[in-house]
Amino acid sequence: MFERYKEELQELKQNFCDRKLISLKKAGKYIFEENKKYLNLSSNDYLGIAEDRKILKNFFKIADFSMGSASSRLLTGSSYVYAKLECLLAALYRKEKALVFNSGYHANTGIMSSLLSPKDVVFCDKLNHASILDGIKLSGAKMFRYKHLDYEHLEELLQKNRNDYDTAIIVTESLFSMDGDIADLNRLIELKNKYRAIFVVDEAHAFGVYGNRGLGLAEEQNCIGDIDLIVGTFGKAIGSMGAFCTGHEILINYLINKCRPLIFSTAIPEINIAFSYYVITEVIPNLKQERKELIKTADRLKEKLTSLGLKTTGSSHIVPVILGENQTAVNVSKTLINNGYYLLPIRHPTVAANSARIRISLRADISYEEIASIPDLISKTINV
Template identity: 50%
Template structure:
């Protein structure tokens, strides 16, 4: 009975696909400690250094954290909604000037819940080919027909819309704003134009942009001044905000619908109140102070030829990608090989993610090694 699993693991090992959980001793600012080695951490989503920040954590516990419990003991629709959940939802609604907001336990829960329920039998979803696995899993779980258009190819999307839109009742377009593995940015203005022209619901996942882009850190839609054009906007607290969880903000009718239909929301214990309070505290107290460091980080990303703080170094081959990671490791850099199925076959890569305390001089040796 277990042979099939053994064969699978052997096959993964043979093609340098095998994943394992690394033992990390500690993290301290931009550094990570593994087996006694101190390495520059280029694989973190802690973009603003707000997670594992001892000073900040102490301040939070002293000021507010001590009031909140570590477990919610119930789903939100049962007894899991204390005032702090609504306070954070209202804060997000006010910031985005949207109609309503709903918290999810993670970005994964949010995307699975939204994309499996928002379109049903007889409806259609158009999804960027490089959208995150959680969006794909959501679509797979639902009953709607879905098409995956070539990455950020607005001509291909419009062709699909012309051909298919009228064959369905409701239609949804879903995309990330900053793509998690490529660091490029979707043509959001064109997506808005297409959603209006073809009468679609537009869902944008700003997981990697929330807390990084925009005057107030609300994401790329804030920067482009198109917030009011997006029907549902997803953001996560586990990346730039340094906490955990996610939100979706947008039209009230859709939020009410998700409360009733999104199974990953309905059938899961709510986030720990202390995390909800931490996310709220960070957004209210720390995020407004980060404009300068966010802009500096994005400038460094652009210098490295990316549109964001995420820089893909595409190697292609699995073995060579792992080998490059090992060389970088030996030179004091912690990077991870990103391989299929996370990225398309033949595009294995190292995904460098900057954090605000990484400086240009930290990367000189890395650039010469990669070069």
Template identity: 40%
Template sequence: MAPLDWIDAELAGLRQRDLLRELPAPFDLQTTTIEVAGRPLINFASNDYLGLAADPRLAAAAAEACHATGVGRGASPLVCGRSTIHAELERRLAEFEHAEAALLFPSGFAANAGIVPALADRGDAIFADAKNHASLIDGCRLSRAETHIYRHNDAAHLAELLATHAPQARRSLIATDTLFSMDGDVAPLVEIAALARRYDAMLLLDEAHATGVFGPHGRGLAEAASIEPDGAIRIGTMSKALGVAGGFVVGPQALVDYLANRARSYVFSTAQPASTAAAAIVALDVVVAEPQRRTQLLATAADLRERLQAAGWRTGDSASQIIPIEVGPAAEAVALSRRLRDAGFWVPAIRPPSVPPGESLLRLSLTANHTPAMIGALLAALGANHQDAKA
């Protein structure tokens, strides 16, 4: 048998369990309408929450920077990859987040996977939410610290684990998403921050899906919860509401200096293109100048959740622009996704390992550019075709 023949059996097993993922047709333009196999579909899968991914202002800034600095960077930031545009974006992110300093990473995944191991090692204890993003999970695994998983959004369980394990640890770190990417629900940040203070634990908040959307100024759920800017290590991404790509962390200058030395995904990764950083600067300007984008987005999400629930659909504890339609078995989620595609909508099924077995769902991801007509058409398709998937 050839060394890779076992892969065919693995793929067959995934297909049999309705867990096989196939690469979709390329989507050249990220808008609310995409084209699949020559057919336009209304897109309810994108994380482009503020509708900036195709904004011409961002494209113009990227083109200008590309002309001035070239396409690639050629090296990691510590060697020669960090440009004046990157430095300006870091300054602007720190200013936006009311922090002393910021550090850019190639992606949000790279930020989490590099920062957690830089903060915790053998002899330390990490306390992590059961439904954290895969990047935080992998960061915990890479850290070699003892990781304690608390029940999803259960501050009382977190308190029990802290009381038992934090006193024996050299250092303690609490790590949680603020807005959970599959269920669309929000972490109890006030209670978690209070526990971090009580047990002298570092607090790491992944604001990937909240930055630009929540808070009076769009800084995320930490701002909405009135958590002091220096009370948490805040990680974000520019690939969601900011419409670009790349990750970042904000916090005290000493933290940024330390991570620039110890976060391996920063030290050993080529810097992101300067054109991407230039577009992100413009996106920050839009977040500040056009708050109606996030208020409209959240109002649309609240209305859609209410109407889905009234029609009998299960949407869990969603309180955001991410709305799950809970189905259960993977095969049923795949079937529902296919029926919606036939009706003119792109809503991929979310299956294990993205969610636990038996908790497959369709994830509706709203943007500021979804119109009332699009929402109405989706509701009509769900109501007309899928009575069997209702609660």
């Protein structure tokens, strides 16, 4: 009865594309597996907050919250703790309202599937995250995927197709999670205005890291006010769990009424919501220097990779090294792990076929000196 699944699993293995769950222990920037110690360069804990015991201890001194919400947000899962976080976010972004979700996946699938219908159209960067694509698929709207960061291509598609549909959405990540490159939000705002589209920006990997107050790349590019919905997640740089969107009151009220992942799932516990609030108000404002250092480390690493002829993209703390075949990425990953760097291969379908890579997720508590040997290790492995 399960023969079909077994065959597919075998095929994945033959293509070096099978995945497994690992049992590991984390302590700060390190991972321990079977008593071996590795630098953790595969997480999204960009500021080292999730595993910072000092921050956790300080938080728990003031924390008196439940570990289970026992209900959807629309029943009794919501509370003043949620309201406080949502008010804070709306105020920080100077938007009318904010809404907290259980995760970025819930937020994106929910936003796309509720705001779009089969009469509508969405223009989506080719490399947008799976959660955005899944939400669009659920909505039944017509989707046009423009070439990654190619706004001439986007305008061609808008010109040809925009008027055939009711509502239009343009959606992009601000910092692309697998390539580390950055959208030109102001250019997208011009297009959104010209073609009457709602503009949605997913700041999952930028929230906490970029911008003067850590609000993300919209803050850095000085265009928060022109974006209709900004999405951010708490499970990455914030070191907590959950997500939010912020924007016009009508859009947020509509989501409260229509967004199925919000309505039909138990709300995450108050303790996480309170921790996100704590990190945004008490921790991030004190990490300005760390955030600067993180970007400097990334620049140095990229310079070294490029000098060795290795292919890297982007201009952020996410540093991919594009290797091509799955097997190459698997081999490079093994070498790096053997040398104390926890770097897992990224393969199709997470990235396009034949663009398997190592994605070095830098963190503020790891210095350049600690990772300086990575480029040589990669270069030697692929040149043997």
